[in-house]
Amino acid sequence: MGTVHARSMDPLPMHGRDMGVHPDDMIEVQEAEHETKQEVLENKDVVVQHVNIEGLGRTKEDLLGYEISEVFDAKNLIDVMKKSHIARQKLLRLGIFKEVEVVIDTSDGTVCAHKRADALPNGLDVTFEVTEMKRLTGSYNTMVGNNEGSMVLGVKLPNVFGRAEKLTFQFSYGTKETSYGLSFFKPQPGNFERNLTLNLYKVTGQFPWSSLKETDRGVSTELNFPLWRTNHTLKWEGVWRELGCLARSASFAVREESGHTLKSALSHTMSIDNRNSAIFPKKGALLRINQELAGYTGGDASFLKEDFELQVNRRLVWDSVLSASLWGGCLLPIGGRPSSIADRFYLGGPTSVRGFGMYSIGPQSEGDYLGGEAYWAGGLHLYTPLPFRPGRGGFGDLFRTHFFLNAGNLCNLNYGEGPRAHLQRLAECVRWSYGAGIVLRLGNIARLELNYCIPMGVQSGDRICDGVQFGAGIRFL
């Protein structure tokens, strides 16, 4: 093994890099500076004496102590490198630094300016050189959508008070609607995964499948924390909802829902996600269970809502992946008031049961879909790389072909009957579809699909989209 002169590491990429860093890779034959003494460190035991962070401006130091504390535990050089790498990742995920560079130096100061009195012969100093993000960043976009153009202004203040708090404001001014949102995020120092978010927003939405227009003005607080292997979220939300008819020709059932309601709800979500990727997972499973209770903290709306999402993936031969997913939910109105159209579940479309129009399954009145109080939906997919693998290793990896089988049902339950009758209702009149298509991954969040679908089990009133269907979104069945 050659001589290792550890002066600095090139910034390592965030993902996909093998964690085993071999000293062989880092051999740098330094031009012999005539007076430099070179220490031969090899694999001998080292002691990390100092871990410094340089370049701090407004960030408070106590926040960072937790992220870098593990570096002190390293026992040999390779360990130091590994732990420094992990610490660097932790510092970057706080979202307050533009760059983090790691400098590992011997502590007897041969390269530093002066020799320290307490320097051990095998002591190391690790220094993280950070560049803080600017106090204020802004962004400006214009968007053009369905018959509407809008201008979106975003303002972000990372690290507002020095402990990784983040304040964001987004304002969207469109030809038809205006919406805005203000969000404050605060993590717990030392435990970034435990954090608190406060939101204030006004959002408008148009739902042509129900001829409904909804304006929500609300405030919410959300607490995230991990517990063992699961992630929990507790949230309180207070929303003033204004519903209206989108067109003069809306059905009377939708017209009856127009007006103002106030919803004050507590909700809890538990999720376990050990998939290796959110978009094209090759293995792992996701389970998310959500419940929402409205009405006990004020407001008009009063209900208990439960829904769950389950996805299981398994790799098969030849790079293909079999994926099965199941969604379900039910809404139980409390106190005798009927449920509101804004709270009910909807089914159908390129992101749920493919082959049907967007949210166009289930109870409807004069062509306006009213949603239902209980639903289930399942999908079975086989993802394979593109045939003949064009563009392999690059662009072609963003695409997959998939073959799918989707099924689901949406209906209103008569809560007076027992669970047996409920299951029976959900099991009769099942809509299902099958087909094949191409999926494109967009970044790490979204995907586009182009499918050929054949819907079956169509009930009267459902709107189908057989043949080619295009879909874009974040969450797919």
Place this chain on the structure above:
Amino acid sequence: MSLAAEAFVSQIAGCRGPERTISRIKQSAEPWPENATLYQPLREDQILLSDCASSLAVQAYLRMCNLPVHVSCRSNAEYMSPSGKVPFVHVGNQVVSELGPIVQFTKAKGHSLSDGLDDVQRAEMKAYMELVNNMLLTAELYIQWCDDTTATEISRPRYSSPYSWPLNQILAYQKQWEVRRKMNAIGWAGKSLEQVYEDVSQCCQALSQRLGTQPYFFNKQPTELDALVFGHLFTILTTRLTSDELGEKIKSYSNLLAFCRRIEQSYFEDSQAGSSSRGYSKGPSLF
């Protein structure tokens, strides 16, 4: 026909599809259904004087035409209405709001009260209806929302009663600002309460003079003008506000009192007629 027809078209929420025009023509030929419904705010706790008057006018008109209609009270009636004003009727699959468009709608179905009038009389009828709308209705809105005592003690609590806090405060103040802005726009903001009462008095005088000793405004048969005047006067007489002055102004014209009683007895005698004013809560119990 133009202005009224435009208002009529904009009030109507018709049936779906590209065959809208054709089916609207077909709709107008259909007979009046049994399940026609009139929607208004909640009678006991929510409805205000002006809405009550408008609703009573429409009910009186439909009774005069002999068209049956159920009255359904909904807390969100104002938002259900296609024009934002109550009352509105749901007939077949059409929704029509306010008296003017409803009159046009029933005329298209072949029921009309003003067929026997000649052009001069019809113009006169329209003029008096405009007078009632511009004077009486505006005065009612002024007293409800621009007079601080009434607004605080009666209008805001009633208007916001179906909602929970803080939505009730937001909606009540929003409505108040909207009405005050409208009063500003038409120049009533500068008027004092006394002047408003004076205007009401003058309006009643004009109506009283036109009515004279006849049973109805246009001699023997009631028209939509009679329904409108009845709706407003009867509601004012039977609703207790913070002060009785408005009612007193009307009571000073005896022929108007007799007119109201006559219509109540002729057309509303099947319900318990009561001109006993039972506080603000209900107004007359005939609806």
